[in-house]
Amino acid sequence: MCLSIRKYCLLLVYLSLSKVQSAPKKQSYSELRACNISDLADEIASYESVVKDIIDYVVSGPFKGYTYDELAKFVDTFGARPSGSEVLERSIDYMIQLTQAEEIHDIVTEELEVPHWVRGEEKIKMLEPRMKDMALLGLGRSASTPPEGITAEVIVFNNFSMLEAASIVDVKGKIVLYDPEFTTYGETVTYRSQGATKAAEKGAVASLIRSVAPFSINSPHTGSQTYGDNVPTAAITIEDADMIRRLQNRGVKVVLNIKMSSTFDTKISRNTIIDLKGTKDPEKHVIVSGHIDSWDVGQGAMDDGGGLFVSWAVPVILKRLNLRPRRTIKSIFWTAEELGLVGAYAYEERHRNNSHNINFIMESDEGTFAPLGLVVAGTPEARCIIAEILKLFESINASTLVESDSPGSDIAVIIKTGVPGASLHNANERYFWFHHTEGDTMNVESPEELDLGAAFWTAVAYIIADISVDIPR
Amino acid sequence: MCLSIRKYCLLLVYLSLSKVQSAPKKQSYSELRACNISDLADEIASYESVVKDIIDYVVSGPFKGYTYDELAKFVDTFGARPSGSEVLERSIDYMIQLTQAEEIHDIVTEELEVPHWVRGEEKIKMLEPRMKDMALLGLGRSASTPPEGITAEVIVFNNFSMLEAASIVDVKGKIVLYDPEFTTYGETVTYRSQGATKAAEKGAVASLIRSVAPFSINSPHTGSQTYGDNVPTAAITIEDADMIRRLQNRGVKVVLNIKMSSTFDTKISRNTIIDLKGTKDPEKHVIVSGHIDSWDVGQGAMDDGGGLFVSWAVPVILKRLNLRPRRTIKSIFWTAEELGLVGAYAYEERHRNNSHNINFIMESDEGTFAPLGLVVAGTPEARCIIAEILKLFESINASTLVESDSPGSDIAVIIKTGVPGASLHNANERYFWFHHTEGDTMNVESPEELDLGAAFWTAVAYIIADISVDIPR
Numbered sequence: 001m002c003l004s005i006r007k008y009c010l011l012l013v014y015l016s017l018s019k020v021q022s023a024p025k026k027q028s029y030s031e032l033r034a035c036n037i038s039d040l041a042d043e044i045a046s047y048e049s050v051v052k053d054i055i056d057y058v059v060s061g062p063f064k065g066y067t068y069d070e071l072a073k074f075v076d077t078f079g080a081r082p083s084g085s086e087v088l089e090r091s092i093d094y095m096i097q098l099t100q101a102e103e104i105h106d107i108v109t110e111e112l113e114v115p116h117w118v119r120g121e122e123k124i125k126m127l128e129p130r131m132k133d134m135a136l137l138g139l140g141r142s143a144s145t146p147p148e149g150i151t152a153e154v155i156v157f158n159n160f161s162m163l164e165a166a167s168i169v170d171v172k173g174k175i176v177l178y179d180p181e182f183t184t185y186g187e188t189v190t191y192r193s194q195g196a197t198k199a200a201e202k203g204a205v206a207s208l209i210r211s212v213a214p215f216s217i218n219s220p221h222t223g224s225q226t227y228g229d230n231v232p233t234a235a236i237t238i239e240d241a242d243m244i245r246r247l248q249n250r251g252v253k254v255v256l257n258i259k260m261s262s263t264f265d266t267k268i269s270r271n272t273i274i275d276l277k278g279t280k281d282p283e284k285h286v287i288v289s290g291h292i293d294s295w296d297v298g299q300g301a302m303d304d305g306g307g308l309f310v311s312w313a314v315p316v317i318l319k320r321l322n323l324r325p326r327r328t329i330k331s332i333f334w335t336a337e338e339l340g341l342v343g344a345y346a347y348e349e350r351h352r353n354n355s356h357n358i359n360f361i362m363e364s365d366e367g368t369f370a371p372l373g374l375v376v377a378g379t380p381e382a383r384c385i386i387a388e389i390l391k392l393f394e395s396i397n398a399s400t401l402v403e404s405d406s407p408g409s410d411i412a413v414i415i416k417t418g419v420p421g422a423s424l425h426n427a428n429e430r431y432f433w434f435h436h437t438e439g440d441t442m443n444v445e446s447p448e449e450l451d452l453g454a455a456f457w458t459a460v461a462y463i464i465a466d467i468s469v470d471i472p473r
Numbered sequence: 474m475c476l477s478i479r480k481y482c483l484l485l486v487y488l489s490l491s492k493v494q495s496a497p498k499k500q501s502y503s504e505l506r507a508c509n510i511s512d513l514a515d516e517i518a519s520y521e522s523v524v525k526d527i528i529d530y531v532v533s534g535p536f537k538g539y540t541y542d543e544l545a546k547f548v549d550t551f552g553a554r555p556s557g558s559e560v561l562e563r564s565i566d567y568m569i570q571l572t573q574a575e576e577i578h579d580i581v582t583e584e585l586e587v588p589h590w591v592r593g594e595e596k597i598k599m600l601e602p603r604m605k606d607m608a609l610l611g612l613g614r615s616a617s618t619p620p621e622g623i624t625a626e627v628i629v630f631n632n633f634s635m636l637e638a639a640s641i642v643d644v645k646g647k648i649v650l651y652d653p654e655f656t657t658y659g660e661t662v663t664y665r666s667q668g669a670t671k672a673a674e675k676g677a678v679a680s681l682i683r684s685v686a687p688f689s690i691n692s693p694h695t696g697s698q699t700y701g702d703n704v705p706t707a708a709i710t711i712e713d714a715d716m717i718r719r720l721q722n723r724g725v726k727v728v729l730n731i732k733m734s735s736t737f738d739t740k741i742s743r744n745t746i747i748d749l750k751g752t753k754d755p756e757k758h759v760i761v762s763g764h765i766d767s768w769d770v771g772q773g774a775m776d777d778g779g780g781l782f783v784s785w786a787v788p789v790i791l792k793r794l795n796l797r798p799r800r801t802i803k804s805i806f807w808t809a810e811e812l813g814l815v816g817a818y819a820y821e822e823r824h825r826n827n828s829h830n831i832n833f834i835m836e837s838d839e840g841t842f843a844p845l846g847l848v849v850a851g852t853p854e855a856r857c858i859i860a861e862i863l864k865l866f867e868s869i870n871a872s873t874l875v876e877s878d879s880p881g882s883d884i885a886v887i888i889k890t891g892v893p894g895a896s897l898h899n900a901n902e903r904y905f906w907f908h909h910t911e912g913d914t915m916n917v918e919s920p921e922e923l924d925l926g927a928a929f930w931t932a933v934a935y936i937i938a939d940i941s942v943d944i945p946r
Contacts, residue, residue, distance in 0.1 A: 073723070076716055079605055132552055135911070217690040217912035218771070239914040243549055243772075246915075250546070298691070299716075438608065439690035441712040442719075 028387070029401040035384030043467060044388045050323065051392045051459045057321060058313075058455035059396075059448075067454045068447035070098070071309040075299040075442060082296040083336040084116025084267035092270055092292060095312065095333060099274055102316045106275035112346035114269040114336035117141050119296055120261030124236065127151065128255040129247065137220035137297065137437075138234040138260050139192060139209075140339055145232050149259035150175070150206050156245045160191075163198060172203030175256055179241045182214040185432055193225050196233035206258055207233040210241035213432050221436045222295055224339060232260050269293075269335040271343045276315040278328040278465065285328040286465040287361040287421075288314045288457060291337035291410060298440030302431070306368030306445055306453070307424070308333055313454040314461050325466035327359055334410045337365070344410035348417065355414065360464045360471045361421035363408035364457065367428035370449045371456040373400030375407040378420030381472045386422065389463050398456050400425055420471045424453065501860070502874040508857030516940060517861045523796065524865045524932045530794060531786075531928035532869075532921075540927045541920035543571070544782040548772040548915060555769040556809040557589025557740035565743055565765060568785065568806060572747055575789045579748035585819035587742040587809035590614050592769055593734030597709065600624065601728035602720065610693035610770065610910075611707045611733050612665060612682075613812055618705045622732035623648070623679050629718045633664075636671060645676030648729055652714045655687040658905055666698050669706035679731055680706040683714035686905050694909045695768055697812060705733050742766075742808040744816045749788040751801040751938065758801040759938040760834040760894075761787045761930060764810035764883060771913030775904070779841030779918055779926070780897070781806055786927040787934050798939035800832055807883045810838070817883030821890065828887065833937045833944045834894035836881035837930065840901035843922045844929040846873030848880040851893030854945045859895065862936050871929050873898055893944045897926065 029035070057063050074094065081088040096107055117140055124136040155174045157163045163176065176199035178191040191209050199207035211221035216238040225233060236244075247254050272292070278284065290307025294300020311331050318329065336342035348355075362374075373393070376386050383401060390399045406412045407423035415421045427449075434440045464471065502508070530536050547567065554561040569580055590613055597609040628647045630636045636649065649672035651664040664682050672680035684694035689711040698706060709717075720727050745765070751757065763780025767773020784804050791802065809815035821828075835847075846866070849859050856874060863872045879885045880896035888894045900922075907913045937944065 072719055076719055076723075077602070079603060129550070130552060216916065217692045217906060217910060218914070219690045219692075239912065239916045242916060243914070246545055246549055250549075252549075434690060437690060439712065441691070441716070443689065443712045443715060 028391070030384060030387050033380060033384060035387060037381070037384050037388055040385060040467070040469065041388055044392070044463065047463045048392055050462065053321065054317065054459040054462070055396065055455045058317060058458070059451045063317060063454070064451060065447045067309050067313050067450040068445060071301065071305050071445065071450065072442050074309070075301045075305050080296045080298060080300055081292060081294045083114045083293045083339045083342070084269065088269060088293050088335070092272055092333070092335070095272060095292065099312065099316070102319060104274060104276070104315055104319055106277060107272065109270035109272050110347065110350060111268050111270050112335070112343060113266050114342050115141065115339040116265050116267045117339065118263045120144070120263070121259060122234065123149070123259045124234070125257045126254065127257055129252050134240045135218055135220045135237050136234050136258070137222040138232070138262060139196070139222055140224040141227065141264060142225070142233045142260060142262060143230045144261040145206070145259055149257045150232065151255065151257045152205050154244055154248070154254045154256055156248045160198060163202060166202065168203050171199070174204055175206045175208060175258065176202070176204040177208045177210070177241060177244055179210045179245050182212065182432070185212065188212050189223070192223050192235070196225055196231055197227060200231045204231060206231050209235050211235045211238055213238060213435065215433045219437045219439055222297060223436045232258060234258065234260060269343070271335055271347055272333040274315050274331040276318055276324070276329040278326055279324050280326040282328050284357050284359050284470065285330050286359050286461050287330045287332055288461045289332040289334060289361070289363045289410065290365060291334040291343065293336050293338055294440070295338055295436050297436065297438045299442065300440060301442045302367055302434055302440045302444045303436065304337070304365045306450060307364035310364050310368055310450065310454045310457045314458045317454065317458045318462060323462060325462050327465040329461055329465050337410055341410050341413055344413040348413050355417060355419060358414065358419045361411045361414055361419050362423070362457070362461060363411040364424035364453070365409045366423060367426050367431040368424070368445065368450055368453045369427040371396070371398040371424060371426050371453045373398050373402065373425045374422040374460070375402040375404045375425045376422040377405055377407050377415045379472055382420045385471060389460060392459070393456060396452055396456065398452070418473055420473060424457065426453065501864070503857060503860050506853060506857060508860060510854070510857050510861055513858060513940070513942065514861055517865070517936065520936045521865055523935065526794065527790065527932040527935070528869065528928045531790060531931070532924045536790060536927070537924060538920045540782050540786050540923040541918060544774065544778050544918065544923065545915050547782070548774045548778050553769045553771060553773050554765060554767045556587045556766045556812040556815070557742065561742060561766050561808070565745055565806070565808070568745060568765065572785065572789070575792060577747060577749070577788055577792055579750060581746050582743035583746065583820065583823060584741050584743050585808070585816060586739050587815050588614065588812040589738050589740040590812065591736045593617070593736070594732060595707065596622070596732045597707070598730045599727065600730055602725050607713045608691055608693045608710050609707050609731070610695040611705070611735060612669070612695055613697040614700065614737060615698070615706045615733060615735060616703045617734045618679070618732055622730045623705065624728065624730045625678050627717055627721070627727045627729055629721045633671060636675060639675065641676050644672070647677055648679045648681060648731065649675070649677040650681045650683070650714060650717055652683045652718050655685065658685060661685050662696070665696050665708070669698055669704055670700060673704045677704060679704050682708050684708045684711055686711060686908065688906045692910045692912055695770060696909050705731060707731065707733060742816070744808055744820050745806040747788050747804040749791055749797070749802040751799050752797050753799040755801045757830050757832050757943065758803050759832050759934050760803045760805055761934045762805040762807060762834070762836045762883065763838060764807040764816065766809050766811055767913070768811055768909050770909065770911045771907070772915065773913060774915045775840055775907055775913045775917045776909065777810070777838045779923060780837030783837055783841055783923065783927045783930045787931045790927065790931045791935060796935055798935050800938040802934055802938050810883050814883050814886055817886040821886050828890060828892060831887065831892045834884045834887055834892055835896070835930070835934060836884040837897035837926070838882045839896060840899050840904045841897070841918065841923055841926040842900040844869070844871040844897060844899050844926045846871050846875065846898040847895040847933070848875040848877045848898045849895045850878055850880050850888045852945055855893045858944060862933060865932070865936070866929060869925055869929065871925070891946055893946060897930065899926065
């Protein structure tokens with residue numbers, strides 16, 4: 001999951017995450033919103049046995065453990081898959097072959113230009129009050145330092161207001177460290193996305209952020225950011241940010257040396273689109289998706305290997321079960337999400353004239369922990385239909401509908417054009433412990449939760465693609 | 474908290490940790506063990522108001538937050554304090570000055586020779602099936618590799634039986650990786666302590682362990698180990714160990730290059746002993762203690778800065794409250810615990826002829842999370858007395874007595890000579906998430922929990938030092 005839409009921040013994308021925690025407790029969505037879809041209710045209820053068949057097949061049948069095993073094989077084979085890298089392209093080829101091995105051949109790729117930022121050497125040392133090597137991760141597209149690094153005193157700010165209140169004399173020539181407490185991702189990440197620009201405006205020589213995370217074992221978290229002025233910018237750990245703040249509060253001068261190098265150009269990458277053709281209205285479609293690129297640290301197993309594989313699993317499971325819905329299901333693997341939803345923007349532009357045919361668009365990019373339901377954007381009537389469908393997932397505790405105007409990450413680009421859609425609502429309380437770190441590995445994933453996620457994702461997409469009515473706009 | 478007693482393993486020290494989880498739920502210790510100390514019960518109950526005074530002073534009075542603040546200042550000033558380092562000696566000087574500033578001048582240090590192992594460059598790269606930099610921490614006293622490193626195929630074993638069953642031909646020339654699941658520390662740590670020796674016996678060229686921890690964010694955990702043969706030995710992360718095992722299980726050959734350098738000699742360090750002289754039986758004493766050295770990663774805030782500071786706080790708080798017990802309270806800061814309880818051994822040897830005067834010995838070296846009670850070694854009668862004292866701490870939920878024959882780490886050296894003693898029983902479920910990693914920082918500590926710990930530790934020590942009877946042996 002990334003942050004920026006091209007050069008602009010898309011905070012709304014993330015606000016859903018805070019809403020996720022305030023899901024309704026007792027009354028169902030339909031009761032709360034006084035849904036009136038009585039004609040459809042019976043039709044939707046008739047999918048109960050299909051839902052059961054899919055869940056049985058994936059959770060306790062032949063597909064059990066398969067999503068986890070294939071995801072593990074994928075991330076162990078390729079590791080991190082940063083935008084513009086060769087390994088990302090090879091991983092796309094691999095996914096195509098894996099799909100073809102399932103006798104699914106309706107696969108196209110669409111080329112686009114993507115950013116290719118390559119991290120070089122990165123080091124940070126505290127020189128005063130004592131020598132200490134620290135952990136550091138440069139933020140995406142950060143400028144390099146001179147080879148000898150930047151050596152300067154640090155000045156810590158808890159928030160932008162403090163920076164704005166400080167005089168240029170106090171900030172000029174210093175390294176700014178933002179040390180905001182983690183509240184929600186959407187709120188806290190503004191320091192990552194805008195910090196460097198604001199620090200440079202005040203004359204800072206570099207900009208550091210406290211990693212955007214609620215918990216850490218000395219783990220720096222990278223991520224994208226939007227440049228105005230060009231000062232090197234990186235994340236340090238929560239622990240080191242706290243230490244530097246404590247030292248400053250005691251009146252102790254802290255001097256750091258930061259060395260960072262990187263290169264930047266652009267490359268060609270591809271969105272990948274798998275079609276499971278609809279039986280009656282093949283031009284209409286339901287999209288399920290995840291992004292195949294990752295940050296350059298960890299294995300990209302959680303962000304977004306899990307989302308990629310539960311979306312890959314949808315046509316595979318339906319094909320194996322010989323379930324062909326009325327409308328086409330498209331499984332899309334977005335490229336270059338982390339550097340600014342680049343693949344999604346290209347798709348939206350390319351298919352803009354056909355977007356009336358997108359019946360519903362789904363993405364999983366906030367973890368594939370135990371599924372709880374969906375975070376849904378759309379009209380009240382659309383949400384009522386989705387809520388009715390979600391009732392079929394009470395047996396696996398995945399019936400919750402959370403409202404958001406901008407669920408998902410890539411799909412927000414398309415949803416904001418008026419297409420209804422949803423992201424996976426899942427038990428992702430620990431998501432930001434691992435997000436954009438070396439700790440984003442298979443150890444975050446669980447075979448059982450991935451099975452539940454794949455079954456849920458598949459059955460939901462199938463029903464939406466198969467019911468007699470389109471999701472209203 | 475370390476592992477070895479000099480060159481031998483002291484597993485018993487750690488077995489207490491597993492017992493900690495099976496603390497009695499409903500019946501009190503006195504009921505379960507049918508304690509009969511009716512004469513003493515009234516006397517012990519009479520300390521209720523002193524306990525309240527101490528808790529009030531520390532938890533909500535002038536001492537509130539002080540233990541945390543002083544610990545933070547200490548670890549921020551000195552950082553890691555490895556055995557034999559100059560910074561350890563300077564940190565000892567600092568603690569002496571901090572104590573003198575409290576108008577406590579009964580302080581002695583006792584010199585001893587300690588190991589001085591200094592970590593140099595450490596790098597590990599996966600060369601096959603793909604290039605990947607991994608996280609690595611050499612284990613204490615590990616040998617160095619040649620400058621170009623050791624390049625070899627890996628062979629993974631889940632346990633020693635598998636290694637023993639393997640033929641020398643299969644292991645010779647390879648890097649052995651032990652990948653046991655974490656059960657308890659006491660059980661799992663045998664792979665850290667004995668792994669290198671056993672691997673070398675089979676002809677391995679290096680020995681790696683899966684870090685001894687139940688949870689990780691790509692965090693390698695160092696620790697001590699006992700050498701027979703001399704192959705380099707280090708810990709990799711749980712995540713990387715899992716990945717290598719998965720690759721091996723799929724028949725994929727994994728080749729690593731390991732580079733490690735280090736130096737080893739000995740230096741002089743010091744145990745530090747602060748006396749709060751007893752009023753009636755000053756030659757008899759109760760010891761409270763923690764170790765001042767740490768591993769060379771992180772800040773040593775949890776292991777064992779917290780134990781050091783709650784033990785330092787005991788004479789300070791009692792002096793401030795003008796509470797002078799019958800017997801002397803000695804607050805001891807052990808040195809060189811991590812390299813084999815070296816300070817504790819020297820103390821035991823030096824004071825062996827006076828050990829009959831140790832009424833009770835306490836150590837906090839398993840975290841200073843919320844105190845729950847004590848892990849107690851001693852006769853049934855001794856434990857009954859301690860259980861009666863613990864009843865006074867029901868208001869702070871610290872009344873649990875857990876039995877162990879070998880609580881603590883350093884103090885186990887003295888307890889095994891027949892001295893009764895106890896370690897701090899605390900809510901340390903996450904202790905091994907941070908243990909011996911860069912994540913052992915102030916972020917693990919909580920001001921409120923340190924206050925509770927300091928108050929509990931002080932009041933318990935005071936009562937044991939003051940009651941009319943010695944703790945029986």
